[in-house]
Amino acid sequence: MNDLYIGITLVAAMLTGFGFVLQQHAAEQVPDAEFLHPGLIARLAHNRRWLAGIAVMAAGYLLQAWTLGHLTLSVSEPLLTTNLIFALLLAVPLSGQMLRKTEIIGAVLLTAGVAALSLTRTVKAPSESFGSSSHWPAAAAIALIAAFLVQLGRRRSGGVRAALTGIAAGLMLGIADAFTRRTVEIIDGRHPFHLLVHWPGYATIVASLIGLWLVQNAFNAAPLHKSLPAVTAAEPTAGIVLGVVVFGDMVHISPPLVVLQIAGVLALVVGAILVARAPVFRELRLRELPHAALELLQHPVPDEPSSETDPAAQGDLDELGTGDPQPTAGPASSGQAAASETASVLGRPTSTPAAE
Secondary structure, three states, rough: HHHHHHHHHHHHHHHHHHHHHHHHHHHHHOOOHHHHHHHHHHHOOHHHHHHHHHHHHHHHHHHHHHOOOOOHHHHHHHHOHHHHHHHHHHHHHOOOOOOOOOOOOOHHHHHHHHHHHHOOOOOOOEEEOOOOHOOOHHHHHHHHHHHHHHHHHHHHOOHHHHHHHHHHHHHHHHHHHHHHHHHHHOOOOOOHHHHOOOOOHHHHHHHHHHHHHHHHHHHHHOOHHHHHHHHHHHHHHHHHHHHOOOOOOOOOOHHHHHHEEEEHHHHHHHHHHHHHOOOOHOOOHHHHHHHHHHHHHHHHOOOOOOOOOOOHHHHHHHOOOOOOOOOOOOOOOOOHHHHHHHHHHOOOOOOOOOOO
């Protein structure tokens, strides 16, 4: 039966990874001014690709919720990190980029880490349990850490903001995983309405919504390779900690297994970072720009310098890989037109110099 749940968990990870890629492409096009603003979701709701990503991820989360209730968090959480590999598989055709050796090595490390952690759960060896249902305040402590990281990210920008918000999002999703496990335990073999009189079901909904909202904000702050490593590493960390502290997941104490578990965690984290920093995630939106904008990025037009380039449009061009400023020569110039079109596609306003 465990093999069945492991298979379902991998399917859930695949759907989650696909959903992340589709959502990020839409979220990054929203102006930075919407960061941590309720209007972010309202704007994203008009994007078909984002809605498709939410639908795919929701299907993955439903499968994930069921398996979380039947597998220990120290088994299910590492398996769910494979969503990065599935995200990589979808990002390759969307970006038109080829995989590098770094991403392949990262995928191998991630898989090896998951296998090592799963293997330690099947070995009979001395182990200890430290968990208790009275230790739920540990979830509140993790939530406070997430809140602190969000506030810290608010004062930053770009990749740093995306990473800090991504860690916070992952921590909240890890808390949601723990609440989900308890929720499934409560309703297992009972009528679903039995859940209405127990708090874990409501806590699961709240933690999940906060986590998903933070994920969208992390995606909005920078390209996927900046935020996804943080989300992917933080979620299993929080989930495994709560599994040990609250649910009493067994911890092996024999030296060889302790070494294997530590090596598995390190391989998982390093592999996740290597995979998530792949250029295929960074180039997701470049492929979607119109022909004129792509021409500007690849062959800048040397117009006579005149008025200033719009900061929002210039920032987007720099982030997409044109390290040098793009010259413009007034609203009628080809450079300004292409920059305006680029900013428009990215969902950000562009200004034109006032006529003298």
